[in-house]
Amino acid sequence: MTIDVRTPIEKTESLEDGRFEPSIKRRIRGLDELRGIAILSVMLAHFFNLVQRPGYEHLHLGGPGVDLFFIISGFLIAKILFAEKGRPGYFRRFYVRRIFRILPLYGVVVLTMCLAAVAAGADCSSWPFYVVFLQNFLGDPITAYRPVVGLGPLWSLAVEEQFYLVLPLVIFLFPTRVMPVMFAAVAAVGITLKTINHIEFAGDVTWGYSNPLPTWFRMQYLALGCLLAVESGTLRLVVGVFAAWLTGAVIVGDNLGVLEGLVAIMLFGFVGNCVRGYPVFSSSILAQIGKLCFGIYLFHLPILIALRRLAPRLGMDTGGVSVFLIYIGASILLAALSFTWFENPVQKFRTRFE
Numbered sequence: 001m002t003i004d005v006r007t008p009i010e011k012t013e014s015l016e017d018g019r020f021e022p023s024i025k026r027r028i029r030g031l032d033e034l035r036g037i038a039i040l041s042v043m044l045a046h047f048f049n050l051v052q053r054p055g056y057e058h059l060h061l062g063g064p065g066v067d068l069f070f071i072i073s074g075f076l077i078a079k080i081l082f083a084e085k086g087r088p089g090y091f092r093r094f095y096v097r098r099i100f101r102i103l104p105l106y107g108v109v110v111l112t113m114c115l116a117a118v119a120a121g122a123d124c125s126s127w128p129f130y131v132v133f134l135q136n137f138l139g140d141p142i143t144a145y146r147p148v149v150g151l152g153p154l155w156s157l158a159v160e161e162q163f164y165l166v167l168p169l170v171i172f173l174f175p176t177r178v179m180p181v182m183f184a185a186v187a188a189v190g191i192t193l194k195t196i197n198h199i200e201f202a203g204d205v206t207w208g209y210s211n212p213l214p215t216w217f218r219m220q221y222l223a224l225g226c227l228l229a230v231e232s233g234t235l236r237l238v239v240g241v242f243a244a245w246l247t248g249a250v251i252v253g254d255n256l257g258v259l260e261g262l263v264a265i266m267l268f269g270f271v272g273n274c275v276r277g278y279p280v281f282s283s284s285i286l287a288q289i290g291k292l293c294f295g296i297y298l299f300h301l302p303i304l305i306a307l308r309r310l311a312p313r314l315g316m317d318t319g320g321v322s323v324f325l326i327y328i329g330a331s332i333l334l335a336a337l338s339f340t341w342f343e344n345p346v347q348k349f350r351t352r353f354e
Helices: 031-050 062-084 090-119 127-131 152-173 176-202 219-229 235-251 255-275 284-291 293-310 321-347
Strands: none
Touching: 031 062, 031 255, 031 284, 031 293, 031 321, 062 090, 062 152, 062 219, 062 255, 090 127, 090 152, 090 293, 090 321, 152 176, 152 219, 152 293, 176 219, 176 235, 176 255, 219 235, 219 255, 235 255, 284 293, 293 321
């Protein structure tokens, strides 16, 4: 059996005459809704963790949300690279698009939070990690550095950028027919390493969802997304990967691995349905939130930290409904303003470099 992904590529195109036109019509139905759910789950996790609501610490809904992002991103980036393969300027176009999509707003947010940390007398010594996209190693005993306040969630962006430093070269060098096996192998390695991490550090004490930050513990989700982008017989490989995942986790008694495998099957199924043209959800509100997810991703934690400090002065409960609604609303509003007045205008300059 084959997974049919002959749907339009979700990307923003530059027209042949050099003009820039954001192509909303080319977006794959349902993926924005899934992005909306993913970013909301991350926001919920950070809200309850920051206000320290008891009983929530083992749910870790942000972990599955991030992994859903990885599957979607793996599919979209691999699909774009397969479409560009063999064309002149393959590497230049890919990296120019990534740079213009990520760096401008990312740079503004990182610089602003670092300056705010310096002004507040907080530790900002880890700023070089953000420059080279290695922030997913912050907090590791080896580095002895901590994330800059408000920039903790950016570890997942580092995972993606590290993966995409290698992926264009792999797709360029190797025949497409071997890609399914390669992506399945990468997924198998990632699953194995995370299982070892569960056994060594997490133990068999909880069914909570683990959330390690290094790339080698999360590359299975990116690889599974890449498998969706291959248009030839990958279903059996996917089934094999998940079967081996669950079987191995049961054999070694890795409860965390069993839970994660089951959640991964569900997430992969959601994305796969959208890719085949069967959206899991049909919500314009979720779709709009999904389209703004990058800005929300960058803004939400600084906003939450500011609200946590301001709320007591205003006589508000930091974990109350009013603070929660302000947190969600302000994050979406700021992301919408950024998307309209900063991100899209910056994208128009991209064509000069492609």
